[in-house]
Amino acid sequence: MDTKTTEKTEETAARPDGDLVEDAAVDDGAELPDVPHDDEGDEGDVAEEAAAGTEAGGVGSAAAAVVSAALSGVALTGTWTGRVVAERETLIGQIKTSGGGTPAQQISEIYGDAWHSTALVNGVFALLAVIVAAVVLALPRRPLRVRAIAVAGAVLGGLGLLLSVGTYLDLFLSLPTAGS
Numbered sequence: 001m002d003t004k005t006t007e008k009t010e011e012t013a014a015r016p017d018g019d020l021v022e023d024a025a026v027d028d029g030a031e032l033p034d035v036p037h038d039d040e041g042d043e044g045d046v047a048e049e050a051a052a053g054t055e056a057g058g059v060g061s062a063a064a065a066v067v068s069a070a071l072s073g074v075a076l077t078g079t080w081t082g083r084v085v086a087e088r089e090t091l092i093g094q095i096k097t098s099g100g101g102t103p104a105q106q107i108s109e110i111y112g113d114a115w116h117s118t119a120l121v122n123g124v125f126a127l128l129a130v131i132v133a134a135v136v137l138a139l140p141r142r143p144l145r146v147r148a149i150a151v152a153g154a155v156l157g158g159l160g161l162l163l164s165v166g167t168y169l170d171l172f173l174s175l176p177t178a179g180s
Helices: 043-077 080-097 104-137 144-168
Strands: 009-016 019-029
Touching: 043 104, 043 144, 080 104, 104 144
Parallel strands: none
Antiparallel strands: 009 019
16 A cells, blocks of 8 residues: 655745746656756856955945045144154254244244144145045945045045145244244
8 A cells, every 4th residue: 555645835946047936836756857057147146246346345445435534534633743743843943043043034944844844744644535535436336334434534634635735835824923
């Protein structure tokens, strides 16, 4: 009394090539026919590769956007490097005017050069921030949050660049003048 029963179920069956067949009758004991797999037309692999490439590049571009924003903040607040350069210029000015000099020359050598060198260092940081932000914004298909941080870095870097140029050219505050 050996009866062999074949159960058929109505469900979604998977073919060997990865395509789904809806409402197909599946014979649990039967083997599926061997269908050749077409790698060229498989859009799933291409999408997975593109997603993996975007994810890997997304981390780098996100980091670059944050670096741009940080450089902008540094350019606006000043750096230790700028302070060291300013102190050096102050010392050089003191050495140059130690033998004498007019008050205007002393102000220019001691304070003016230090002021301008600080503006120059901060301007370099601002320019770097703008360049990094521009590179991130030029990359195609970046996530919105990465682009937003890069735009913030570019705007703040541009502001820092304008302030540095204005300070270097004495547009905002001029050097004090010596009284007569």
